[in-house]
Structure formats: C-alpha cells, structure tokens
Amino acid sequence: MGRLDNKVALITGAGGGFGRTMSVVFAREGARIFAVDRDEDRARETAEAVAKAGGDVRAIRTDVTSKEEIASLLKMIESESSQLDILINNAAITQREDFRHTTDEQWQEILDVNLTAAMRLSRDGLSLLKVSGKSSIINLSSIMARVHVRQLSAYSMTKAALAGMSRAMAVEYAAFNVRVNYLCPGYAETAMTDRILRNPAVRKGLLDRTPLNRFAAPEDIAHAALFLASDEAAFITGEGLTVDGGMSIQL
Numbered sequence: 063m064g065r066l067d068n069k070v071a072l073i074t075g076a077g078g079g080f081g082r083t084m085s086v087v088f089a090r091e092g093a094r095i096f097a098v099d100r101d102e103d104r105a106r107e108t109a110e111a112v113a114k115a116g117g118d119v120r121a122i123r124t125d126v127t128s129k130e131e132i133a134s135l136l137k138m139i140e141s142e143s144s145q146l147d148i149l150i151n152n153a154a155i156t157q158r159e160d161f162r163h164t165t166d167e168q169w170q171e172i173l174d175v176n177l178t179a180a181m182r183l184s185r186d187g188l189s190l191l192k193v194s195g196k197s198s199i200i201n202l203s204s205i206m207a208r209v210h211v212r213q214l215s216a217y218s219m220t221k222a223a224l225a226g227m228s229r230a231m232a233v234e235y236a237a238f239n240v241r242v243n244y245l246c247p248g249y250a251e252t253a254m255t256d257r258i259l260r261n262p263a264v265r266k267g268l269l270d271r272t273p274l275n276r277f278a279a280p281e282d283i284a285h286a287a288l289f290l291a292s293d294e295a296a297f298i299t300g301e302g303l304t305v306d307g308g309m310s311i312q313l
C-alpha cells in the first residue's frame with residue numbers, strides 16, 4: 063500500500079530538479095500525477111520517468127503565469143479526475159540583480175511566476191481541492207525567505223511572501239480540510255543553481271557553512287514533501303519545514 067494511494071497530485075515546474083523527483087516519488091507512493099511545466103519536452107521527460115517507475119502520469123505544457131492556461135489546466139483536471147488532493151506550487155525562476163537596480167519588468171516577472179501563479183492555482187483550485195476532505199497544498203519557499211544572499215532580493219521577497227501566504231491560507235482553508243504548508247530547501251544542485259555552483263570557491267564556501275556538509279538531493283526535498291502531502295501529516299498546517307542540512311541555523 064502506498065502513502066498516497068487514491069490521491070491526485072498537480073505538480074508545477076515538474077520538468078525541473080525537484081518537480082521531477084517529486085513526481086516520481088509521489089507516483090511510486092500511489093498518486094496520480096499531473097506534471098506541469100512550461101517546457102513541454104521537460105514535462106514529457108518527467109512523464110517518461112514516472113511511467114518507467116510504474117506510475118500514472120499526464121504531462122501538460124502550461125505556463126503558470128497565464129490566467130487562461132491555469133483555467134484550462136484546472137478544467138482538464140476536473141474533467142479527467144474530478145478531484146485534486148495535492149497541489150505543489152513548485153515552478154519558480156531566479157534573478158540576479160541588486161535591489162536598487164531591479165526594473166519594474168524584472169519585478170513583475172518574478173512576482174508572476176513565483177507568487178501570483180501559486181496564489182491563482184490555490185485560489186481557483188479550491189473547488190477541486192475540497193472534494194476529498196483531506197487534501198493539501200505545499201508551496202516551495204526557500205531558506206532565502208529568512209536569510210539573504212546579495213543580488214537575490216526579489217527572489218527572497220517572493221519566497222518570504224509564499225511563507226506568509228501559506229500561513230494565511232492555512233487559517234482560511236482549514237474550514238475545507240485543506241492543509242497548507244511550505245518547504246524551505248537549502249542549496250541543491252539543479253538547473254536553477256547550476257551556474258552559481260559551478261564556481262569552486264562558491265561551492266566550498268557553501269559546503270563549509272552547511273553542518274551536514276553536502277547540497278540537498280532532490281530526494282531530500284521530495285521526501286519532505288511526501289510527508290507533508292501524506293495523511294501522516296494530517297494535523298500539520300501553516301508550517302514551514304526547513305530542509306537545508308543545518309545551513310540556516312549556523313552563524
């Protein structure tokens with residue numbers, strides 16, 4: 063018996079590092095997966111990985127910044143499964159820019175992907191999320207909601223806002239038995255961090271500051287998400303789970 067048997071999961075950014083691994087891990091535990099990414103090829107590769115692991119999956123190309131595409135995505139899930147038990151708001155981008163030089167366009171772009179998309183999916187997906195009476199939303203925040211790196215201020219602000227939004231939604235959505243939690247990963251080696259972690263001095267500096275002395279593996283994040291999404295976390299809502307090898311507690 064799987065820990066997510068009979069559950070339907072929508073995972074955004076499913077073509078990326080964490081999104082792909084979450085899709086595979088959740089499917090192995092019995093969930094039916096809607097794997098969404100704006101990159102069609104990467105979404106399809108994820109679907110292949112899930113199918114190879116014996117899972118039930120549907121890859122869908124959706125740009126989560128598009129109101130219309132979100133509406134048709136939810137309509138499609140409604141017609142194919144008529145319920146949604148797990149929503150993982152995982153798609154995101156980063157930007158490297160000094161706060162004082164951030165343009166209106168950069169600001170709007172990162173807000174649209176990292177924050178507004180999660181708000182819309184959580185708001186408009188509620189009618190599907192409340193069907194089973196035991197569903198949950200997990201928002202991918204970051205340790206950067208609390209600790210900061212130069213030139214990542216806009217990214218940090220979106221991640222802090224996601225934490226706040228998760229807590230506010232948890233209070234409201236409890237009435238529908240929809241739990242809302244968030245994850246705060248530390249550094250992991252994915253496409254998002256590829257450029258920065260290619261620098262040996264940066265790698266060493268980050269590892270020296272991480273008590274467990276390694277980067278997060280996508281599985282570390284997927285297993286934390288699996289726990290929060292499962293019924294084992296039935297009494298946990300509005301909570302943030304840090305998965306960073308101790309990095310953010312060390313001075």
Ligand SMILES: NC(=O)c1ccc[n+]([C@@H]2O[C@H](COP(=O)([O-])OP(=O)(O)OC[C@H]3O[C@@H](n4cnc5c(N)ncnc54)[C@H](O)[C@@H]3O)[C@@H](O)[C@H]2O)c1
Nearest residue numbers: 075077078079080100125126153154202204249250252254
């Ligand atoms: N990698 C890390 O070190 C790290 C650390 C903390 C938090 N996070 C967070 O974890 C999540 C996943 O990170 P990752 O490292 O797997 O990133 P990634 O860059 O590997 O994957 C992100 C995926 O999101 C997709 N995406 C981007 N914009 C989209 C849009 N508008 N519509 C649909 N899909 C879109 C991309 O195509 C990509 O496949 C993000 O929210 C990120 O901020 C990552």
